[in-house]
């Protein structure tokens with residue numbers, strides 16, 4: 111999983127058009143969230159097996175920047191080993207559920223081309239990127 115984290119004063123996005131036939135059905139095309147951590151996430155092949163690790167990493171960044179609101183943003187531009195849309199959707203929905211235990215979590219629409227405006231706070235930890243992998247296997 112490749113993630114670009116932006117700690118933002120706000121993010122505002124609008125779903126413009128479907129990028130795939132089975133794009134997620136959405137109610138609201140336009141959303142704005144204040145004071146949030148926005149992980150732009152490229153889900154990679156096999157990421158369904160590293161969900162616990164991803165939750166730890168995302169919560170670690172949220173704690174470090176003092177964010178209480180997380181806006182998960184599906185972003186298919188950070189990796190050349192992308193998971194299929196089906197797996198990616200599943201992983202993002204599971205991430206949303208797991209993170210919701212401790213945070214207010216929102217998720218931008220999956221499978222859509224979206225316009226967005228984000229206001230990055232600009233403090234030293236307001237822009238971070240992580241490659242989230244499984245735990246290294248113990249040598250036998």
Ligand SMILES: Nc1ncnc2c1ncn2[C@@H]1O[C@H](CO)[C@@H](NC(=O)[C@@H](N)CO)[C@H]1O
Nearest residue numbers: 129152153184185186192193198220221222
């Ligand atoms: N492996 C993957 N990880 C994260 N998101 C993924 C994905 N596979 C498909 N998507 C979603 O479908 C849109 C078209 O690729 C993607 N749309 C976007 O990435 C927008 N920024 C428009 O380009 C995204 O919503």
